[in-house]
Amino acid sequence: MPTTEEVPEPLQMLQLLGGFQLSQALYVVAKLGVGTALADGPRTIEDLAAATGADAGALGRIIRSLAPLGLFRTDGGIVEATPLGATLAEGHPGSVRDVALFWMETHYAPFGELLHTAMTGENAATQHYGKPFFDWISGFPELVELQSRTMANVTNGLRAGMFDGYSLPEGRLVADIGGADGSMICQLLAHEPGRRGIVFDRPEVVPSARKVLAEHGLADRVDIRSGDFFEAVPEADTYTMSYIFHDWDDESCLRILRAIRDAAAPGARLVVIEAVIPPGDAPHPAKSIDLTMLGTMTGRERTAGEYEALLTAGGFSLDRIVPTATPFSFIEATLR
Ligand SMILES: C[S@@+](CC[C@H](N)C(=O)[O-])C[C@H]1O[C@@H](n2cnc3c(N)ncnc32)[C@H](O)[C@@H]1O
Numbered sequence: 168m169p170t171t172e173e174v175p176e177p178l179q180m181l182q183l184l185g186g187f188q189l190s191q192a193l194y195v196v197a198k199l200g201v202g203t204a205l206a207d208g209p210r211t212i213e214d215l216a217a218a219t220g221a222d223a224g225a226l227g228r229i230i231r232s233l234a235p236l237g238l239f240r241t242d243g244g245i246v247e248a249t250p251l252g253a254t255l256a257e258g259h260p261g262s263v264r265d266v267a268l269f270w271m272e273t274h275y276a277p278f279g280e281l282l283h284t285a286m287t288g289e290n291a292a293t294q295h296y297g298k299p300f301f302d303w304i305s306g307f308p309e310l311v312e313l314q315s316r317t318m319a320n321v322t323n324g325l326r327a328g329m330f331d332g333y334s335l336p337e338g339r340l341v342a343d344i345g346g347a348d349g350s351m352i353c354q355l356l357a358h359e360p361g362r363r364g365i366v367f368d369r370p371e372v373v374p375s376a377r378k379v380l381a382e383h384g385l386a387d388r389v390d391i392r393s394g395d396f397f398e399a400v401p402e403a404d405t406y407t408m409s410y411i412f413h414d415w416d417d418e419s420c421l422r423i424l425r426a427i428r429d430a431a432a433p434g435a436r437l438v439v440i441e442a443v444i445p446p447g448d449a450p451h452p453a454k455s456i457d458l459t460m461l462g463t464m465t466g467r468e469r470t471a472g473e474y475e476a477l478l479t480a481g482g483f484s485l486d487r488i489v490p491t492a493t494p495f496s497f498i499e500a501t502l503r
Pocket residue numbers: 301318319321322344345346347348351367368369372394395396397408409410411414
């Protein structure tokens with residue numbers, strides 16, 4: 168087998184260009200529940216096809232194309248999921264199955280308009296759906312739920328361990344702005360019995376928080392509130408905003424910060440949870456997620472300096488940026 172360096176450039180480029188097929192092959196595996204069906208151990212292709220309702224010949228070829236990428240081991244028609252393949256299984260601790268479903272069912276088609284984005288600076292999702300992404304998705308309750316489950320995948324999988332050893336700045340009442348189904352505030356308040364919380368998100372999103380808070384035994388400590396964070400947010404001592412700034416351009420972020428300023432007293436603390444882009448060309452997940460933002464939102468991934476400038480312009484002072492073992496950092500600030 169040639170090493171990566173020995174693969175001729177035209178072939179390397181063909182492999183990159185085939186990314187659209189790879190995304191769809193991974194989607195098929197996630198959607199059909201192939202990883203889930205393999206959770207209890209290896210199965211024959213025929214058995215797997217019967218369990219997932221697929222055509223054995225087609226499924227076998229899709230699995231054969233993914234095996235060299237490290238998702239499956241195949242031996243004499245028996246298929247086994249590797250730890251990487253298992254991340255597409257439902258219920259796996261590091262599952263990103265919902266990310267696969269969400270991206271392919273809401274992001275894949277708009278990315279066909281990326282050329283429009285490159286020519287105009289307008290995001291492809293708005294061009295494709297005829298309205299901004301969050302306005303479009305609010306018309307599809309099942310996709311809104313999938314979006315929140317996707318974010319829960321990110322919290323439980325990609326961010327696993329990031330909360331270990333981290334305590335929020337002081338403040339008895341913590342409001343998670345754009346808190347989706349409450350998965351994040353559950354992590355933040357689980358070991359903080361003295362604090363109360365609020366999960367705040369759009370009206371069509373927050374109903375799913377009821378179940379998550381109940382599962383974590385936090386229903387009596389965390390209130391569910393809905394609204395528009397560009398207009399008004401609840402009063403609190405400490406605010407958290409996870410993966411919110413990266414969705415929005417600076418002007419929109421400043422509107423959210425203004426809503427917090429209107430609700431909070433000077434000295435209120437803010438913790439922004441984002442993946443901060445490091446300098447240089449070294450790989451970092453924030454660099455590819457920035458492409459996701461370019462195609463679907465008005466937002467962007469930002470550097471430490473850009474976060475500091477934004478917070479300063481919004482009336483906050485940056486206190487510190489706490490990196491974690493994950494791609495995400497806690498960016499702590501205080502309302503001046
Ligand atoms: C990328 S998700 C982040 C979810 C969660 N904070 C996390 O980190 O897992 C962005 C969230 O912002 C919410 N959101 C978008 N526009 C909003 C608005 N105008 N007011 C309140 N929430 C909004 C979305 O519904 C979604 O739950």
